[in-house]
Amino acid sequence: MLEMQPGYPRGHLTRYTALYSSLSTGYELGFDDPSALALPFATEVSLANVSSREVTFTALGDHELDGYNVPSNSTGMVHSEQLCEL
Numbered sequence: 104m105l106e107m108q109p110g111y112p113r114g115h116l117t118r119y120t121a122l123y124s125s126l127s128t129g130y131e132l133g134f135d136d137p138s139a140l141a142l143p144f145a146t147e148v149s150l151a152n153v154s155s156r157e158v159t160f161t162a163l164g165d166h167e168l169d170g171y172n173v174p175s176n177s178t179g180m181v182h183s184e185q186l187c188e189l
Contacts (some may be wrong), residue, residue: 113187117182119181
């Protein structure tokens with residue numbers, strides 16, 4: 104979703120990404136834009152106090168979300184945002 108305002112040269116871009124895995128898979132999401140941020144959505148499993156999963160968002164050099172694991176036969180969701188020149 105891209106939000107734009109009249110008279111401004113930038114827009115606010117929001118992405119919702121679904122990652123399905125038939126086998127347990129670890130993902131790394133990379134961004135070229137230094138204004139980008141990303142965070143996984145909480146799931147019922149993580150809210151049920153089963154076990155917490157640690158992910159790392161690096162904003163020095165490469166901008167990337169690393170260590171995001173999606174369990175077998177399930178879908179993980181990631182929310183990301185960035186500012187972009189129009």
